[in-house]
Amino acid sequence: MLKQSSYGFRNDDTSILTLDSIGWQTINSSSYSFSGEDRPDCGHVIFQYTLSGQGYFEYEQQIYPMPRGTGFLAKVPSNHKYFYQTSKEPWEVIWLNLRGDEAIRIWDMIIDQEGSVLRRDIQSPLIQEFWKLLNLVAEEKVTDKYQLSLSVYEWLLSLIQTSGEITKEISANSSSLIQKAKRFMREHCAEPITLDMIAAHCELNKYYFCRLFQRSEQSTPLKYLRDRRMEAAISFLRTTELSVNEIGKVCGFESPSYFGKIFRQYMNMTPKEYRMKKLEFPYDAIYYE
Incomplete structure (x- = not known):
């Protein structure tokens, strides 16, 4: 029967993916705090x-609450x-640390996909595979780096698979979210308005x-907003008597x-010059889609 415990592994083999540490613990002290820039174990x-x-x-x-059912990835x-x-309630967590270029590559991929x-x-499956890995160490007393590396790969595959499934769900919703934005x-x-x-x-x-907006539109949200403002300004210059x-x-x-600066970036002239040059630019509207 598994009990709360933690295990560390140390070797100099950088040729394979290795398990650095794994554990299950309950935290009830505010002294529990780790900064990714200050740790000696890099x-x-x-x-x-x-x-x-x-x-x-x-x-x-940004600070994210981490309630039941949430986890994080960090390097x-x-x-x-x-x-x-x-x-009132302690923080009960499971965790594992990995070493190796492959782990870093997969972390970057998942963070890019999912955050x-x-x-x-x-x-x-991600959590069920974790329990299998912890049981392998705690109950079966496996310490061989190659056997552990194989089990770690199985856990990583479950991370990739579940992230892929969630990414598909996000992709299905992303179009409506982009349109909403x-x-x-x-x-x-x-x-x-701000970002x-x-x-x-x-x-x-x-x-x-x-990240979602840029992947979808190959542009930033603020660039999209500025384009729409410019389209409106160009139309007003030609269709109204507003100053x-x-x-x-x-x-x-x-x-x-600022308006004059941005207008010049788009049109290579001032707003007043555009208003006057009706022959060269006979447009009531210009679109930047």
Whole structure:
């Protein structure tokens, strides 16, 4: 019967994927805090998953609660931190650390597909394969690096497979999410909206939203927003009697000077010059899709 325990492995073989450490523990002290830039044990990757309670994972200037059913991927060294804050319920976690170029490659691939924070049911193949690996070490007393490497590969395959399934679900939803973001930007382009506001409207993490938008549109959300503002400004210049300053304001540009700077980047002339050059540019609208 498995009990809470942890195991470390040390060898100098860099030719294969190796298990650095594995464990199951309950955390109830606020002194539990690890920074990915300060650790003396570098050169490995981390998977940690919450069985009960809650801890926190900080990555890319955002703090993620880690309740039951969530896990994270991290590389050491890197700019991340995971920690526990004292609460009524301890933080019960399972974790494993791996070494080897293949582990780093797979971590990069999964983080690019899914982000650093993972969501898996406790009955997920990923978690079931973890228990098999821990049992191999704790109960069967396997310490041979090659046998452990083989079992680690099986766990990694379950990580890749489950991430692929989730990525397909995300892909199925991504089109509607991108359209939702575009609609929000078009409808609010005259307002001082921010990337945080757009991502929050889509109920997505800001960094994940940016990656999703760029993969879909080959452009950034803010570039898309600026294009829509420019389209509106060009139309107003030709179809209304509003002043240049008023047009810049109603199209969401923060100041007349900024409006003039951006307009010149797009059209190689000032807004006033465009308004006057009706023969050279006989367009009531220009689109940047």
